Amino acid sequence: MNIYIIGAGAIGKALAVCLSRNGKTVRLIRGSVDHGKQYTEKLTVKTGTGQELTAAITFNTLSNFSGLDGIVVLTNKSFGNEELAEKLKHKAGHTPIILLQNGLGIEQPFTNRDFKHIYRGVLFATSQIISENEVRYKPVAPSPIGTIRQSTILTETVVRELDSPDFRFVTEKHIDKIIWKKAIANCVFNSICPLLDVDNGIFHRNTRAFSLAKSIIGECVLISSKKGIDLKAEEIEEQVISISKMSDGQFISTLQDIRNKRRTEIDTLNLEVFRIAKHMGLDAQVQQTKLLGDLVQLKSDLNQ
Ligand SMILES: NC(=O)C1=CN([C@@H]2O[C@H](COP(=O)(O)OP(=O)(O)OC[C@H]3O[C@@H](n4cnc5c(N)ncnc54)[C@H](OP(=O)(O)O)[C@@H]3O)[C@@H](O)[C@H]2O)C=CC1
Ligand SMILES: CC(C)(CO)C(=O)C(=O)O
Incomplete structure (x- = not known):
């Protein structure tokens, strides 16, 4: 299953590397720019235990896709959600959308537009940009994911796709x-x-x-x-x-x-x-x- 991560910041880069090392097909889509360029970079994640995890990650922008088939994970700053929801409406209206951002009410741009499968994750991890291709990432506990509206796609399915040994996710009923x-x-x-x-x-x-x-x-x-x-x-x-x-x-x-x-x-x-x-x-x-x-x-x- 394709995993599209939108927002190439501290969390997006750490997650992309962890998923890619776990054998997933990951595309990192820029959140704040849409210049149509596609390029591949080697990213390094430095963990709290002194490990260095690396992976070659392909960056892309939304206009290069007519539809996003798989799972869409949002790691952009939440104030971009209104504009992103509008852009994603016709590309991913029936695709599971998992919001990993902090804050209250951040899912509203998606619920208002009647996206079918909306999930929220709560991150129990920290990540900081060190340089353009390096982040310092520290997991604290597995991050729970739960559904925002009843969906035919089980939360367990989404969690199974996103969970990896270095970036853990678990299902949560009372998100x-x-x-x-x-x-x-x-x-x-x-x-x-x-x-x-x-x-x-x-x-x-x-x-x-x-x-x-x-x-x-x-x-x-x-x-x-x-x-x-x-x-x-x-x-x-x-x-x-x-x-x-x-x-x-x-x-x-x-x-x-x-x-x-x-x-x-x-x-x-x-x-x-x-x-x-x-x-x-x-x-x-x-x-x-x-x-x-x-x-x-x-x-x-x-x-x-
Ligand atoms: N870092 C952490 O330790 C933690 C972060 N979080 C949450 O995770 C989310 C991501 O945080 P983090 O990775 O640290 O943030 P960063 O600032 O490192 O990255 C966020 C990304 O959001 C995108 N972005 C910025 N402005 C806009 C906009 N107007 N529209 C669309 N996209 C935009 C950019 O993506 P691009 O570069 O692709 O344009 C940017 O790189 C936030 O909601 C944060 O609260 C939660 C817990 C811990
Ligand atoms: C409170 C903390 C540090 C927990 O991960 C966080 O949410 C953040 O860095 O944004």
Whole structure:
């Protein structure tokens, strides 16, 4: 089965190499450009355990395909989903689409356009670009995948295609809960770390930073519970500490984006929690989450 990965960034490159080494036919499709060029590059993935995984990967752009037959995996920044969904509507409307991006509501461009097979994955891995053809990749735990709408193609089938020894995936029945749990952790990391200009380790090293994290978690859990998602603040606090320890010294994507003058994904994190809360008349309950989101947005705009 062909696997098309859209978005040749840190995650897309790591996944392409891991799948290709596992014998899959992988094409890495550029997310932000569509210049019609096809080329092959040797990519190297440096793992946390000092291994170097390499594979020759073919890059391509969407206009070279009239249809995408197989599986489509999105590893582009989620703010590109609206435009991509429009482009993919006639090329992949009946193809399984797996979104591996962080954030809340990022699948809406696809659900709105009635794509038939939509899945979401929640990444428990980190990857950073080192140079054009090298990434540093660290798996933390197998990444769960679940279906967003009932589909005739089983999640197990999709997971079997994407799972490889170096980049693990597992099926998840209650993906909504995992999406919220990770999104709340991201509301913490992707706002506080860029604003303090520090690495992810800050929460296990500094009690004041962790206390701020707990306030954000408390606000977000209130909103998730109103949406019928049963999450406890304590389990997210534990997750934040665990991610903080595992990724000590690494910089969260939002901080890297601000430093590199790129658009951030904060709109689908803190600012989306605020929007959801406002819709339920609970905007007063998430003021800290919103303030941090606004500050990140402002910091990003001022740095352009
Ligand atoms: N890196 C990590 O450790 C983790 C990342 N994630 C999530 O995974 C996703 C990918 O992250 P990551 O690989 O780090 O990000 P990168 O910034 O490294 O790469 C993202 C890619 O998105 C594409 N892109 C950028 N802007 C647009 C646009 N406007 N329209 C379409 N495509 C665009 C680009 O692809 P191209 O170069 O092909 O144009 C870019 O290379 C994000 O949603 C992130 O939140 C989740 C957990 C961990
Ligand atoms: C919180 C973290 C580090 C977990 O993988 C992440 O989601 C990211 O880097 O974007």
